[in-house]
Amino acid sequence: xxxxxxxxxxxxxxxxxxxxxxxxxxxxxxxxxxxxxxxxxxxxxxxxxxxxxxxxxxxxxxxxxxxxxxxxxxxxxxxxxxxxxxxxxxxxxxxxxxxxxxxxxxxxxxxxxxxxxxxxxxxxxxxxxxxxxxxxxxxxxxxxxxxxxxxxxxxxxxxxxxxxxxxxxxxxxxxxxxxxxxxxxxxxxxxxxxxxxxxxxxxxxxxxxxxxxxxxxxxxxxxxxxxxxxxxxxxxxxxxxxxxxxxxxxxxxxxxxxxxxxxxxxxxxxxxxxxxxxxxxxxxxxxxxxxxxxxxxxxxxxxxxxxxxxxxxxxxxxxxxxxxxxxxxxxxxxxxxxxxxxxxxxxxxxxxxxxxxxxxxxxxxxxxxxxxxxxxxxxxxxxxxxxxxxxxxxxxxxxxxxxxxxxxxxxxxxxxxxxxxxxxxxxxxxxxxxxxxxxxxxxxxxxxxxxxxxxxxxxxxxxxxxxxxxxxxxxxxxxxxxxxxxxxxxxxxxxxxxxxxxxxxxxxxxxxxxxxxxxxxxxxxxxxxxxxxxxxxxxxxxxxxxxxxxxxxxxxxxxxxxxxxxxxxxxxxxxxxxxx
Numbered sequence: 001x002x003x004x005x006x007x008x009x010x011x012x013x014x015x016x017x018x019x020x021x022x023x024x025x026x027x028x029x030x031x032x033x034x035x036x037x038x039x040x041x042x043x044x045x046x047x048x049x050x051x052x053x054x055x056x057x058x059x060x061x062x063x064x065x066x067x068x069x070x071x072x073x074x075x076x077x078x079x080x081x082x083x084x085x086x087x088x089x090x091x092x093x094x095x096x097x098x099x100x101x102x103x104x105x106x107x108x109x110x111x112x113x114x115x116x117x118x119x120x121x122x123x124x125x126x127x128x129x130x131x132x133x134x135x136x137x138x139x140x141x142x143x144x145x146x147x148x149x150x151x152x153x154x155x156x157x158x159x160x161x162x163x164x165x166x167x168x169x170x171x172x173x174x175x176x177x178x179x180x181x182x183x184x185x186x187x188x189x190x191x192x193x194x195x196x197x198x199x200x201x202x203x204x205x206x207x208x209x210x211x212x213x214x215x216x217x218x219x220x221x222x223x224x225x226x227x228x229x230x231x232x233x234x235x236x237x238x239x240x241x242x243x244x245x246x247x248x249x250x251x252x253x254x255x256x257x258x259x260x261x262x263x264x265x266x267x268x269x270x271x272x273x274x275x276x277x278x279x280x281x282x283x284x285x286x287x288x289x290x291x292x293x294x295x296x297x298x299x300x301x302x303x304x305x306x307x308x309x310x311x312x313x314x315x316x317x318x319x320x321x322x323x324x325x326x327x328x329x330x331x332x333x334x335x336x337x338x339x340x341x342x343x344x345x346x347x348x349x350x351x352x353x354x355x356x357x358x359x360x361x362x363x364x365x366x367x368x369x370x371x372x373x374x375x376x377x378x379x380x381x382x383x384x385x386x387x388x389x390x391x392x393x394x395x396x397x398x399x400x401x402x403x404x405x406x407x408x409x410x411x412x413x414x415x416x417x418x419x420x421x422x423x424x425x426x427x428x429x430x431x432x433x434x435x436x437x438x439x440x441x442x443x444x445x446x447x448x449x450x451x452x453x454x455x456x457x458x459x460x461x462x463x464x465x466x467x468x469x470x471x472x473x474x475x476x477x478x479x480x481x482x483x484x485x486x487x488x489x490x491x492x493x494x495x496x497x498x499x500x501x502x503x504x505x506x507x508x509x510x511x512x513x514x515x516x517x518x519x520x521x522x523x524x525x526x527x528x529x530x531x532x533x534x535x536x537x538x539x540x541x542x543x544x545x546x547x548x549x550x551x552x553x554x555x556x557x558x559x560x561x562x563x564x565x566x567x568x569x570x571x572x573x574x575x576x577x578x579x580x
Contacts (some may be wrong), residue, residue, distance in 0.1 A: 004046055005039055007377040008072050012065075017093055018084040020103035021110070034060040036410055039069070041124070041353025041534040047073055090123055098147040100140065101430035108135060114224035122148050154477040156197060158240055161506035161543060162194040163189055164221075166238055173218055174244075179210040181249050185538035186259040190313045192546035193469040194509045196474060198241040202259050204252040217243050251284060253296045258282035264318035272306060272322060304549040314550040319517075331554050334528075334547050340371035341540060343413065344438055344501065344529030345467060350375035351383035353534035354393075356410060357401055364408035373398070374413035374438050377425035385425075386414075393435060409564050411435045415469060420444050423459025424465070424481050431464035436571045438501070440469040441482070449483035455490040456484065465576045466571050467527055467559075468493060470503040470510040478507065486515055497574035499559050502551075504544025507532040516551020527559040 016032035019025075039046065040062030049055050050073055071078035095118055109115040113133060115124055121144065124130050131141040167185055174183055180203055187200030203209045208229045215232055225233040225241065233243050236293045248253045258266060259282065273280040274314050278287055278294070285294040285305060296302045300310045308325035312333055316511035324330045346352035347361055352359070356373050363371040375394070378385040386394065391414075398410045412435045417425040424439065425430065431437050439459050447455065454504070458531040459465055471489060472481035493500050502518065503510045508531065511519075519526055528548055530540035548558065555561045562570065 004073065005042065007076075008039045008046065008069055009036045009141060009427065011072060011077065012039065012068075014093065015081050016132055016277050017083060017096055017103065018081075019090050021088055021092065021096075021107050022084065023104075023107060026352045030273065031062075031065065033274065035065045037353075040299060041536075042241065047141040050222070053215070054537075056092055056333065076302065089116050094118055097120060098142040098144055099149060099150070100147055105135070108133070118148060118151070123375075128222040131337070131511060132439070133547070150480075153220065156239075157477055158196050159476050159506050160189070160192065160194050160196060160509070161544070162238070162560060163199055163240055166242075167199045167201075167234055168219070170199070170201070170218060170236075170242065172216065174201070176213045179207040179214065181205055182252050186256060186494055187261060190260045191262060191316055192314045192539050192550050194242075194289055195514070197241060200259050201242065201244045202256045203244060203253070204249040204398055205246050211246055233559075245515060249283075253298050253302055254280075254284045255282050257299050257302055260313050263319050265316040265321070268318045268322055269306070275551055276306060279304070288553055290319045299362050303478065314546060315552065317550075319552075331499065331552050333549040334545060334555045334558055335551050337367075338558065338561045339368065339528060339545075340528060341368045341372070341409075341560050342366070342413075342532070342565070343411075343527055344374050344415065344469070344503070345371055345532045345538070346375055346415075346536075347373055349373075349378070349386055349515060350389060351533060356397060357405070358535055359532070359538075360401065360408050360410050362403055362538055364405075365471035365478060366511075366538050369407065370567075372411040372413040374415040377416040379417045379425045380415075380442055381573045385417075386466060391430070399518075411564065411568070413438060415440055416465075417442050418459040420447070424459060424462055427460075428464060430437045434464075435568060438467045438468040438469045439463045441473055445473055445482040447482070451481055453485040453488050456489050459576070460489070460492045460496050460498045463575055467499045467528070467529075468500055470505075470508050470531070471500055472510050472512070474510050475507050476509065481510075486511070487518065490518055490524055493524045497577050499525040499527050500551075502526045502528045502544050502548050502558075503531050504540040504542075504547070506540065506543045509543060509547050513547045513551035516548070516553050520552060522556060525559045526553060529560075 012032045013437035015034045016029050019029045020105050038058050042058055046069065050070055056063065057063055070561055072131060092106055092110045095109065096103065098118065098159060102501050103134045109121060113124065119185055125145050130136050131138045131142065157466050171183065171185065174180060182204040182497055184202050188196045189199060203211060212227055212229065212232045216234060220237050221234045222384045223261045225235060231243060231245050233241060245255060245259060270280050278285055279291055285296060285302060287294050294305060295373040303310050303325060309330055310326055311321050311325050311330065312469050342363055347354065347356045348358055358369050359373065376383040376385040378387050395412055398412055402411055414434050415438045418439050418441050419425060441456065471486065472484060474481035490500065500511055526548065528541055530538055530541060532538050559567060
């Protein structure tokens with residue numbers, strides 16, 4: 001999402017929170033929440049729409065909201081937001097991030113108990129002051145304390161997409177410096193870890209002092225932690241820390257490798273280097289007892305000195321990559337260009353922001369030849385789940401669009417809920433109407449590992465389930481995965497010919513990359529799906545590619561590297577296998 005879109009969404013969501021804490025008109029609260037969702041789904045530049053007087057064409061944006069958007073564009077905020085912000089301490093709003101603390105409870109804690117911060121709330125809970133107050137109780141107090149512990153666990157951590165967006169802006173800024181020779185991203189971001197603590201940048205320069213001056217002058221720096229000639233650290237306005245290390249151009253390959261990590265990979269390679277008569281560290285590669293410096297043009301050169309192929313950064317976790325590189329047996333990792341189509345996409349038939357035609361045209365612009373529309377089944381009432389009449393109407397529209405549109409094919413899919421007993425939200429005769437069926441768990445997360453595993457495996461035995469979506473239900477830094485035996489689920493998927501999704505939404509990135517090798521071993525196909533609810537979210541496939549590569553997956557392991565015809569044939573064959 002563009003930064004202006006994001007700012008508007010954030011301000012509107014915060015305004016809704018403040019109105020709710022203030023116990024104001026619920027219709028007004030809903031108006032700001034709806035406006036935030038509407039702006040989030042807009043594919044066009046919001047400033048262009050404002051200039052053309054087209055803001056009110058956005059569904060959910062009326063005259064008053066349009067005026068607020070204009071104020072944000074021109075002044076960075078709007079009067080009502082500022083007024084509310086003066087009335088309500090920001091620490092009170094932070095309490096809303098605790099699971100179980102909604103606006104009503106936050107207001108009670110603030111107004112009745114004079115609790116104005118998470119720290120004060122934690123102290124009050126430990127003293128059992130909260131449980132004694134009407135409307136809370138012992139269980140509420142325990143849940144609040146557990147929620148606070150969760151927040152502590154996730155503090156100072158950032159999702160990949162958030163950190164990567166900040167890194168991209170900073171890289172663009174630094175590349176404008178005349179004092180720069182080489183510049184690369186390092187650390188966990190380069191390795192495509194799903195969660196990052198900070199941003200690591202490695203540069204080479206003949207004038208490191210000048211480059212460091214330029215670095216700390218970056219407009220989005222909130223504070224300079226330290227500044228030196230070889231390393232400087234800053235905290236950005238977004239809250240993420242950035243380390244910039246500057247070396248000579250000769251030392252750049254060694255510094256890049258070292259500060260890419262992981263620590264486990266580096267230790268293993270240094271041990272191997274020592275066994276071969278070398279010494280390896282961030283300053284260079286040295287041979288023999290005299291430690292003669294060995295020049296390397298790049299990382300490929302470095303690995304060659306150990307008889308290895310270049311190891312892609314995503315694999316550098318000491319998970320067998322060194323041995324595979326020595327045996328010239330590294331996987332040919334999947335790339336974005338390998339994807340022929342995109343599955344798991346929502347439209348306005350359920351909770352999507354764009355029509356099927358808009359989604360299809362956007363997929364075509366991304367270079368895909370097909371798109372699978374998978375709106376929600378009827379039990380997902382919160383997401384506008386489809387009734388049978390909706391399905392028939394949607395399929396009729398898809399048939400018409402497939403006649404109309406060129407170079408893109410729409411596949412008829414559904415995201416069907418897996419119910420508590422493992423049955424599906426539609427009967428088989430309804431599921432048979434679809435080209436493919438994605439099954440998902442969206443409710444009753446706290447069943448325990450055994451029951452959840454049985455629930456999912458029962459669903460995978462259905463003749464019509466083709467793909468299991470987001471198999472652990474995790475939301476990164478928001479919600480832990482539910483308890484499930486994934487190894488057993490993968491066995492069930494292998495037995496039934498069901499694929500397991502790599503959900504590319506950066507809030508999920510589920511299935512975890514650590515299960516990639518097991519998927520390959522059991523010959524379970526995956527599919528890289530954006531779980532897109534708007535046209536701009538089709539870009540999420542990029543995140544899924546990084547995680548799939550991290551899981552050692554190749555093009556042949558991914559269903560949507562197939563053509564539409566080959567994919568439909570695969571689904572048909574697997575369904576026949578399950579019915580036998």
